[in-house]
Amino acid sequence: MKKIKKVVFPVAGLGTRFLPTTKASPKEMLPIVDKPLIQYAAEEAVASGIKELIFIIGRTKNVIMDHFDSAPELENELIAKNKKNLLKLVQKIVPKNIDCFFVRQNKPSGLGHAIHCAKNIVNNEPFAVILADDLIMSQKPCLKQLMDIHYEKESTVLALEKIKKSESNKYGIVEYHSKNKDLYRIKSIVEKPSPNTAKSNLAVVGRYIFTPEIFTKIEKVKPGNGKEIQITDAIADLMKNQSIHGHIFEGKRFDCGSKLGYLQATIEYALEHDELSRKFRNYLKKLKI
Numbered sequence: 105m106k107k108i109k110k111v112v113f114p115v116a117g118l119g120t121r122f123l124p125t126t127k128a129s130p131k132e133m134l135p136i137v138d139k140p141l142i143q144y145a146a147e148e149a150v151a152s153g154i155k156e157l158i159f160i161i162g163r164t165k166n167v168i169m170d171h172f173d174s175a176p177e178l179e180n181e182l183i184a185k186n187k188k189n190l191l192k193l194v195q196k197i198v199p200k201n202i203d204c205f206f207v208r209q210n211k212p213s214g215l216g217h218a219i220h221c222a223k224n225i226v227n228n229e230p231f232a233v234i235l236a237d238d239l240i241m242s243q244k245p246c247l248k249q250l251m252d253i254h255y256e257k258e259s260t261v262l263a264l265e266k267i268k269k270s271e272s273n274k275y276g277i278v279e280y281h282s283k284n285k286d287l288y289r290i291k292s293i294v295e296k297p298s299p300n301t302a303k304s305n306l307a308v309v310g311r312y313i314f315t316p317e318i319f320t321k322i323e324k325v326k327p328g329n330g331k332e333i334q335i336t337d338a339i340a341d342l343m344k345n346q347s348i349h350g351h352i353f354e355g356k357r358f359d360c361g362s363k364l365g366y367l368q369a370t371i372e373y374a375l376e377h378d379e380l381s382r383k384f385r386n387y388l389k390k391l392k393i
Contacts, residue, residue: 105258108251108313109156110225111149111232114218115142116162116209121361130165132236134366136373137380141360142168143197145236150202152248154232157198158205158225160218172197172204214332219314220322228316230254235310239369241376242355246311249353253287254313257349260342263311264288264350265357269299275307276336278350286352290343295328295336306350308336309357318342 119131132142146157161168175194182191198204207221219233232247240246250261267275273296280288292303312335321338328334342348358372359365374384 105255106229107153108230108232108254109154110158110222110229111154111156111234111247112158112160112219112222112226113142113145113234113236114160114209114215115165115168115236116160116212116218118162118212119361121363122366128164130168131361132165133167133171134360136239136360136366136369137377140171141236141239142171144239145234146172146198148240148245148247149232149234150199152232152245152251154247155201156203156205156225158207158222160207160209160221162209162212169206212332214327214334216322216325216333216335216338219335220319220333223319226316226319230313230315233310233312233314237359237361238310239358239360240311240353240355241358241372242353244354246353246355250311250313250351253349253351257347259346260315260318260339260348261313262290262308262339262348262350264306264352265309266305266352267307269302269305272297272299272302272305272307275309276339277302277304278306278308279303280306280350288350288352290348290350293336293340293343295334306352308350311353315342315346317345 115130115132119126122131122134133140136144149157159168179191179194182194205225207225209218209221234247246263250263253261264278276293276295277297278290279292281291282289288306293308318338321341322333324341325333325337339348358369360369374380
């Protein structure tokens with residue numbers, strides 16, 4: 105079986121829920137304490153054994169390229185001032201054994217289209233997808249959890265989370281044939297159904313393992329509302345040819361595409377931060393909220 109070595113980060117979206125902040129700065133560069141969202145996503149991929157990071161960027165997202173590029177002037181300045189700890193932080197953004205690729209999506213055309221932009225780099229191999237908006241705090245990286253299931257089942261694997269049925273119109277919702285603990289064999293998937301028509305309360309969240317056949321399925325998808333190519337439609341078509349599994353992952357997800365989720369993540373990551381934890385806890389106690 106081919107090892108999963110590549111991950112796709114679709115980061116070309118406009119981030120309208122965070123305007124005006126995202127007018128000129130990508131939402132993926134919003135900091136959670138002292139690291140941008142996209143770096144947390146990249147670190148999860150590297151910790152899962154991924155070797156190639158593929159970023160699908162838009163016209164206004166060049167700062168993401170800059171973040172993952174080398175910064176010799178900054179590094180030389182830190183060396184001259186003997187700031188070794190800061191130098192290590194800058195240099196480990198991209199470990200030496202990791203390669204980064206950047207592909208320009210010419211216009212926002214949906215998640216399916218963004219993923220398809222990576223086809224030539226993925227090159228007929230199974231691959232992962234991470235949506236940086238979904239920040240997941242867990243002992244074992246969420247992506248690694250999915251990869252282990254892929255190696256066992258040799259199938260596409262989706263990260264699942266139980267949600268309130270009333271929120272089904274915000275997610276892709278799955279129906280399942282069977283389950284074994286937190287592993288489900290998927291029967292159907294529908295994009296953002298109303299609470300009245302949703303087949304379950306199991307939502308697909310921002311982690312995927314795909315077999316390369318997904319690209320052919322994406323090419324067959326007809327653009328929906330807003331002329332976007334939905335990955336949900338391609339997954340539904342893929343299900344006709346191969347088994348697809350869903351896994352309720354171990355960990356806690358923060359929807360950092362929303363303002364509330366972003367604030368919740370900032371607080372909880374600050375409470376776990378080596379430098380800030382104690383002082384921040386004391387500060388929160390003084391607020392007496």
